[in-house]
Amino acid sequence: MKFGIEFVPNEPIQKLCYYVKLAEDNGFEYCWITDHYNNRNVYMALTAIAMNTNKIKLGPGVTNPYVRNPAITASAIATLDELSGGRAVLGIGPGDKATFDTLGIEWVKPVTTLKESIEVIRKLLAGERVSFEGKVVKLAGAALAVKPIQKKVPVYVGAQGPKMLETAGMIADGVLINASNPKDFEAAIPLIKKGAEAAGRSMDEIDVAAYACMSVDKNSEKAKQAAVPVVAFIAAGSPPVVLERHGIDEEKVNKIREALKKGDFGTAFGTVDDTMLEAFSIYGTPEEVIEKCKKLAEMGVTQIVAGSPIGPNKETAIKLIGKKIIPA
Ligand SMILES: C[C@H](OP(=O)(O)OC[C@@H](O)[C@@H](O)[C@@H](O)Cn1c2nc(=O)[nH]c(=O)c-2cc2ccc(O)cc21)C(=O)N[C@@H](CCC(=O)N[C@@H](CCC(=O)O)C(=O)O)C(=O)O
Numbered sequence: 001m002k003f004g005i006e007f008v009p010n011e012p013i014q015k016l017c018y019y020v021k022l023a024e025d026n027g028f029e030y031c032w033i034t035d036h037y038n039n040r041n042v043y044m045a046l047t048a049i050a051m052n053t054n055k056i057k058l059g060p061g062v063t064n065p066y067v068r069n070p071a072i073t074a075s076a077i078a079t080l081d082e083l084s085g086g087r088a089v090l091g092i093g094p095g096d097k098a099t100f101d102t103l104g105i106e107w108v109k110p111v112t113t114l115k116e117s118i119e120v121i122r123k124l125l126a127g128e129r130v131s132f133e134g135k136v137v138k139l140a141g142a143a144l145a146v147k148p149i150q151k152k153v154p155v156y157v158g159a160q161g162p163k164m165l166e167t168a169g170m171i172a173d174g175v176l177i178n179a180s181n182p183k184d185f186e187a188a189i190p191l192i193k194k195g196a197e198a199a200g201r202s203m204d205e206i207d208v209a210a211y212a213c214m215s216v217d218k219n220s221e222k223a224k225q226a227a228v229p230v231v232a233f234i235a236a237g238s239p240p241v242v243l244e245r246h247g248i249d250e251e252k253v254n255k256i257r258e259a260l261k262k263g264d265f266g267t268a269f270g271t272v273d274d275t276m277l278e279a280f281s282i283y284g285t286p287e288e289v290i291e292k293c294k295k296l297a298e299m300g301v302t303q304i305v306a307g308s309p310i311g312p313n314k315e316t317a318i319k320l321i322g323k324k325i326i327p328a
Pocket residue numbers: 033034035036061062063064093094095096097099108109110111112113158159160161162163164165176177178211
């Protein structure tokens with residue numbers, strides 16, 4: 001099992017560099033930085049992290065093909081790969097509607113846009129001069145003047161929907177699935193497999209990553225409480241099919257949604273129950289978390305990404321994961 005770590009760049013980048021270096025020293029193999037316009041810039045964060053680490057693979061987890069032209073993303077990834085000595089990975093997903101509404105971006109045919117974007121990004125990174133007349137993406141003789149170090153920068157797709165998962169199976173080197181519970185992978189992996197088989201690929205070529213809300217501490221209750229705020233947001237953003245899958249009370253989720261909209265975090269977090277915590281997070285002592293990771297491995301998960309909050313105390317949690325969970 002590979003371990004990654006996710007950071008939302010909502011703290012000063014210097015602090016982020018400290019955490020990622022600590023993660024690298026504790027055996028984490030991947031660092032994924034989220035890409036939302038309102039946080040610190042994803043590529044500036046990755047640049048600083050690349051300069052402060054020397055082993056961990058790193059990349060956006062995940063960017064999208066709407067806020068930047070695919071050629072700009074290709075240039076950023078080639079630059080990151082050169083700067084990091086060949087450690088870049090590209091995590092790219094369809095982005096989210098709320099963000100695009102805020103930015104006045106039309107969310108046109110996300111599956112097609114993602115497929116076409118990945119196709120042209122790979123050609124550009126391979127040093128080709130690209131002319132492409134897609135249904136959405138258009139390039140006329142674009143070429144990079146910077147070459148990545150890696151012959152093939154791995155491309156991971158951030159996906160949850162069935163079509164997106166199938167598409168990931170067809171074209172991606174890895175899939176980053178925002179999920180923490182075996183039931184979600186029971187549903188997702190057959191779809192990835194269907195896409196892989198349709199493209200004549202084997203699942204061995206695909207790194208299936210659980211992009212999980214994780215909270216680790218020696219004290220299980222403290223770990224559980226630290227996961228509550230993140231789980232509230234995940235529950236609020238989950239479609240009915242996911243709530244049904246986990247037997248989650250939709251009434252309660254609607255109450256959380258309303259409370260979050262009003263900024264009433266007390267009610268929102270107070271409404272989170274154990275069913276939601278089990279569904280949307282991996283929390284507990286190292287021993288408890290090891291058991292949950294083993295269940296994900298049995299489902300075919302090959303990378304576990306420790307996502308927010310990581311633990312009540314990030315530093316302690318990174319060390320606990322490194323010392324107790326990664327070697328297990
Ligand atoms: C487009 C969407 O795909 P989805 O996989 O459900 O997208 C949900 C999230 O994965 C998506 O919002 C991600 O960008 C969210 N996301 C992040 N989003 C961000 O903006 N920033 C992040 O840092 C981020 C990190 C992240 C990490 C892991 C992860 O799994 C997701 C992450 C969807 O609705 N898919 C459906 C419908 C498909 C569809 O849209 N069909 C098209 C027709 C087909 C075509 O597009 O050609 C249509 O209806 O128009 C499906 O897959 O079945």
